[in-house]
Amino acid sequence: MVRLPQAPLPLMLALLLAAAGASLVIGKVWLPPVVLFDGLAAPKPNLAWLIVTELRIPRTVLALMVGATLGLGGAVLQGLLRNPLAEPGLLGVSGGAALGAVVAIYFGLATRFALATPLLGIAGALAAGALTFLFGRSGTLTLILAGSAVSGLAAAGLALALNFAPSPYAAYEITTWLLGSVAEREWSQIALCTPFILAGWLCLAATPRGLDALTLGEAQAESLGVNLNMLRALALAGVALSVGAATAMAGAIGFVGLVAPHLVRPFVGYRPSRILLPSAVFGALLLLVTDIAIRVIPTSSELKLGVLTSLIGTPFFFWLVLRLRRLSP
Amino acid sequence: MMLCNDVLLLMLVPKDRIASITYLAHDAVEALLPGADTGVAVNHGTAEEILLQKPDLILAGTDSAPMARKLAKAVGARVVEVEAANSFADIRRIVRQVGEAVGEPGRAHALLTEMDGKLAWLASHQPARPLRVVAWSGSQAVPGRGTLTNEIIAASGADNIAARLPDSRYGSFGLEALLAAWPDAILQGETRWSGPSLQDAQSLHPLIERYWHGRRIDYPDAAYACGLPQSADAAIALRNLYRELPAGRPRW
Numbered sequence: 001m002v003r004l005p006q007a008p009l010p011l012m013l014a015l016l017l018a019a020a021g022a023s024l025v026i027g028k029v030w031l032p033p034v035v036l037f038d039g040l041a042a043p044k045p046n047l048a049w050l051i052v053t054e055l056r057i058p059r060t061v062l063a064l065m066v067g068a069t070l071g072l073g074g075a076v077l078q079g080l081l082r083n084p085l086a087e088p089g090l091l092g093v094s095g096g097a098a099l100g101a102v103v104a105i106y107f108g109l110a111t112r113f114a115l116a117t118p119l120l121g122i123a124g125a126l127a128a129g130a131l132t133f134l135f136g137r138s139g140t141l142t143l144i145l146a147g148s149a150v151s152g153l154a155a156a157g158l159a160l161a162l163n164f165a166p167s168p169y170a171a172y173e174i175t176t177w178l179l180g181s182v183a184e185r186e187w188s189q190i191a192l193c194t195p196f197i198l199a200g201w202l203c204l205a206a207t208p209r210g211l212d213a214l215t216l217g218e219a220q221a222e223s224l225g226v227n228l229n230m231l232r233a234l235a236l237a238g239v240a241l242s243v244g245a246a247t248a249m250a251g252a253i254g255f256v257g258l259v260a261p262h263l264v265r266p267f268v269g270y271r272p273s274r275i276l277l278p279s280a281v282f283g284a285l286l287l288l289v290t291d292i293a294i295r296v297i298p299t300s301s302e303l304k305l306g307v308l309t310s311l312i313g314t315p316f317f318f319w320l321v322l323r324l325r326r327l328s329p
Numbered sequence: 330m331m332l333c334n335d336v337l338l339l340m341l342v343p344k345d346r347i348a349s350i351t352y353l354a355h356d357a358v359e360a361l362l363p364g365a366d367t368g369v370a371v372n373h374g375t376a377e378e379i380l381l382q383k384p385d386l387i388l389a390g391t392d393s394a395p396m397a398r399k400l401a402k403a404v405g406a407r408v409v410e411v412e413a414a415n416s417f418a419d420i421r422r423i424v425r426q427v428g429e430a431v432g433e434p435g436r437a438h439a440l441l442t443e444m445d446g447k448l449a450w451l452a453s454h455q456p457a458r459p460l461r462v463v464a465w466s467g468s469q470a471v472p473g474r475g476t477l478t479n480e481i482i483a484a485s486g487a488d489n490i491a492a493r494l495p496d497s498r499y500g501s502f503g504l505e506a507l508l509a510a511w512p513d514a515i516l517q518g519e520t521r522w523s524g525p526s527l528q529d530a531q532s533l534h535p536l537i538e539r540y541w542h543g544r545r546i547d548y549p550d551a552a553y554a555c556g557l558p559q560s561a562d563a564a565i566a567l568r569n570l571y572r573e574l575p576a577g578r579p580r581w
Contacts, residue, residue, distance in 0.1 A: 028505045028506055029505040029506055029508070045581045046581065047509060050508055051508055054535075054536055055504055055505055055536075176469055183503065184534060186535055299501075300500040301469070301470075301500055302469075
């Protein structure tokens, strides 16, 4: 195997830092950096300070968390299923999470009990992921088919929710919410979902050794002492917790989990354990840069984050399919 | 089949001349003319109902006009297509149009004279300093130039800060833009639609609660959704609500 030059992780971290800086400066309202710095030093509150601390920092933090979650989730799923097309969105996990969150918000559970949205998001992600795993165990093709069946089920559930929306206004809100966004979320909401996302990351952080062994095949991995059921349970729980909570915050954002692992693989090698962290960092970078692009692109109605990731991700998906077709006999 | 037309119809003709109104109109009627639709039959815009109720005239919105024409042929009714009104000029036009169509031009003229009187009063009693306001219930679909809401705000003697959006009727007006524009008051539409929504779940952004506390004005959505003679009353109601705002500008 040809080894490409390494050390992209420090480079990616530097880019991430630069993007985070840009994310604090760039917004729909242009404030020159000088004004921003003056504002941070001036007596508070003032406009610059409010915009940065209450709007741009939460938005940046959320984009980083959601992007990292999707990048990490995609990398773990691709390693676990040994399938280059595995990703939370394509396996129905994001759809299940979105359905759970929509039910929580629009059927009044969230107003009575704030944790209902992340909890139902996680439950939906867990149910969808478990269904896909259950039906798609026997190979690449069946897994993708099971994933699309589960996505279809989630879409049907969402259509049903739209059908029974409590008001035309709620139906409009559901559709816009589903397009995905990290804008204008409050600190309190972010605080509500962060523990779940961190717990999910912890579960996923326990998988690399098993994923490496799994590249040799299931029987070989078991002979190496890997508990496959435990590995699957950890991966599923980790993805459900982190993607479920992230989706409850930001809506359904597709393709980041698919694109991130593929783009870092040529630089860090093909061992699953080496991909997880770079993929998470790259996912965060990708989503943050996309979110910055949204603020710069002049549209009278704000372009939604999930819409742009899908527009970028779909051609990549086509390219992957073409490449798979070339590689397979 | 267009709820605003039905409200106008209820103002122009006696109930016994109305074959039916759309089931969607009830909430708007409750807000604008309480009780005016009691005893009036409703329709759901279906062909069967039209065939059963056999109207002589069908008032259609722009979207429902092609369907209405097809149905009208079957029952021998006349179709009048009424455009949605987005300004007081539009309102004058459609009230006259519907008044002519139902044979009540005098009644239509009286409604418009009353409306214009109210508008003239508002224009001659302009506040010394126009307030800067925005109709904002979340950063999506904020009414800008070319909307009825914008006209009502202008008639009430205030400046709609979202009217400076690039020329589009409704657009995104995010919290950043809201903070930068720092309006004197935020108008919030009260839908009569009950039921949970994302806005209930997330409440209002804490920044709005913090800095515009006591400077939020609730207005009935129905009066702004339909361009009717009552739109002048909506502007007067806004003008009166401005007086209840705390003096001066909202503070940091």
